[in-house]
Amino acid sequence: MSKLKFFVFVLFMIISVSEIRSQIVINEIMYAPLDANNEWFEIYNNGITPVNLQNWKWKDATSTIRTITTQSIILSANSYLIICQDSNKLKIQFPGINGIISTNFMECPE
Numbered sequence: 655m656s657k658l659k660f661f662v663f664v665l666f667m668i669i670s671v672s673e674i675r676s677q678i679v680i681n682e683i684m685y686a687p688l689d690a691n692n693e694w695f696e697i698y699n700n701g702i703t704p705v706n707l708q709n710w711k712w713k714d715a716t717s718t719i720r721t722i723t724t725q726s727i728i729l730s731a732n733s734y735l736i737i738c739q740d741s742n743k744l745k746i747q748f749p750g751i752n753g754i755i756s757t758n759f760m761e762c763p764e
Contacts, residue, residue: 677701681734692747694738699729707735 681698699705708726711719722737729735735753738744745751 677703677705677731678729689743692738692740692743694736694744696734696736697729698734699731702731704728704730 677699679698679700680695682696684692684694687693706726706728707722709724710722712722713719727735733753736744736751
């Protein structure tokens, strides 16, 4: 009986984690612009709960693992966020856009 309880607990945890992760989708990508510092990607939280993006990672074209941010940044439900290397350049290109994180696309230890 205890094995069954453990199995149900593990299954519940896997499903819970999967549901949280599936809330965030990559919505749009600007890749290979003329100026390499103008690369960016947009994520969207299609879930009903906010998600903390602290220490979230992504892999670039060279398969280098990078961190979006080490700060606690909450992406609200049904909200967008643009992750870029130089937010000033992006704001000049797209004035009036809110929800931008400027990051140095820092490399993370694997």
